[in-house]
Amino acid sequence: MDETNKVPVGTVPKLADVARVAGVSTATVSRCLNLPDQVKEKTMRKVMDAIDSLGYSPNYSARALAANRTNTVGAIIPTMDNAIFARGIQAFQEELHKSGCTLLVASSSYEEDLEEEQIRTLTARGADALLLIGYHRQPRVYEFLKKRRIPALVAWAYNPDQPQLAVGFNNHAAMKSLAREVLERGHRKIACITAPTGSNDRARDRVLGVKEGLRDAGLDPDGLTIIETNYSIENGAQAFQELMTLDERPTAVMCGNDVLAVGALKAATEMGLKIPDDVSITGFDDIELASVAPVPLTTVHVPHRRMGQFAAQALIETLDSGQTGESHELPTNICFRGTLAPPPEK
């Protein structure tokens, strides 16, 4: 009895098993999978039949090792637990999927060291390219990426002065124009609730945007009251309460994102304050929460899904062409809803 096309049972079939069953060489099987138009139709059929009957699927680790590419893109985001990243990343991965790439996601919990660790991990796992959020990180990280020739793309931020490939928006300019709107309505006592700005350039740029708005209006930017707290509704609420107990109570509270703003809104309601009559509140991002809040939030709209798509395209282009694609600045716009009005008459 001919044993040549017998295959071990109870184990995961490998490419060599397919080759044996199909009666061809391993190279041919590999070609069927990777360069299908280099094989004859008849051969292809035999191989495909063998693959189906064995339930074979290739081992990507072996493939990655042999071919030195993984068709995997890594993304390191601060947290999935924020609609803006979740949404953008969802779009990013849908777009990648179209090009046959898989996404590897890790999150840094807004911690710089953890982000660096994750970058090394994803690189070691063979990510062909990386999506990173914001510009801020140690120079050694950028050097590492350069040395490894791993294309990296910065998203959620765009700064023409920075050399990195980026797809994002200008946090500074967007917040500045929102600040201008606030100032134009007559507010003079403004406060900010922001995420810690130490290693978060988006948050920092937004605060700087407000300060520059103040300066342009002839006001002292150092007079700006700022509370730093992590993104969460609860923290937003607490920060707002603190602000309201200040001697110089602000008439407008500009928040670093919608989550904080909704928290502020909630605290305001609990304190019996009318928004926007007593205090104005603004957000940033325009997540769903913003439009269904008890008082719909005036905020900066950011095209998160489109950002994810563009980012994927830029990365794939870089990967395919071998040369860095073009950075892309996305527009933001202010959504005027119900939380911004002139300050109360004294």
Add this chain to the structure above:
Amino acid sequence: MDETNKVPVGTVPKLADVARVAGVSTATVSRCLNLPDQVKEKTMRKVMDAIDSLGYSPNYSARALAANRTNTVGAIIPTMDNAIFARGIQAFQEELHKSGCTLLVASSSYEEDLEEEQIRTLTARGADALLLIGYHRQPRVYEFLKKRRIPALVAWAYNPDQPQLAVGFNNHAAMKSLAREVLERGHRKIACITAPTGSNDRARDRVLGVKEGLRDAGLDPDGLTIIETNYSIENGAQAFQELMTLDERPTAVMCGNDVLAVGALKAATEMGLKIPDDVSITGFDDIELASVAPVPLTTVHVPHRRMGQFAAQALIETLDSGQTGESHELPTNICFRGTLAPPPEK
């Protein structure tokens, strides 16, 4: 001049380079990395110095191929673009990280075929284990997983009748008890807005829960008006409008999740209906949106973060011990807020 500890420049250092620089064998370097207490402290130091000076980090593909494990867990979720998955997955990955595992995420967009494809892809990429959402999938998929000996865990659902390892909650029972509350308040004309139930067992179980509640109350479950639509605020709003133009207008609308419910709430406001005086609305999940909605939503609270944590623990236990861990049912509870009240007097 001694050339033995020279190393090629301009390339990615590999383990052999580390060995050469440190003056030890490749096996020793490998052990420093994987079995650190099998090497002498002095050796360890030499090796670590070499690793630092070269900027070495191991190639996971090679490691996976040689060791036949990847320390990677895959998760296939319907979409990241829904707070419940984003939040649960975030917790899942934080927990995995503690055990040195990386998470590979893919999303199926609620499409059964795509999910199957993703399962094969993640398996091929060497996921040691898989997190799946809900029970519903082709038997061949479960067979495939079994043959490959890939532990899989079902989350977001728990059904004692199903054999799979699961960490989740009883969608049917949770929704039934919510229905009971609705019925007890006197509602007799109830409608559901749900996600398509064809390949979504969670959605299906929730609807069945309502039907059983109806039956228990002596009502005809087939009389239940059901609108199936994809999860989104807009779709929820539209479905609610449709329901309100029906001849037999329902007095309570039970939604498959909070996103639909918030949409319904929005539509109600636009139509000038008072919630809960004119119509009651209920949700499911208890995402942030639910508590900050214009009328805080009465909904079923699901412990998403804890589910993610438990799921990670169960999977790691399975991986470490080699035998299937224990399923775990998480409790849900009803959050009574502002959208449920008795029907209006006629």
Add this chain to the structure above:
DNA sequence: ATGAAAAATGTAAGCGCTTACATTTTTGTT
């Protein structure tokens, strides 16, 4: 029919790591 070019297929050498087994070094007795 014939032969050269083109197309299809085969052979076999790695890719960078882990690990069984072999060898050397250290430790702790006596």
Add this chain to the structure above:
DNA sequence: AACAAAAATGTAAGCGCTTACATTTTTCAT
């Protein structure tokens, strides 16, 4: 100091795939 046992290290064979190069088969103009 000598020896066995234990600890540390080294040697080398793969893991499952891709791909350069070699060989065979097919195609097509003559």
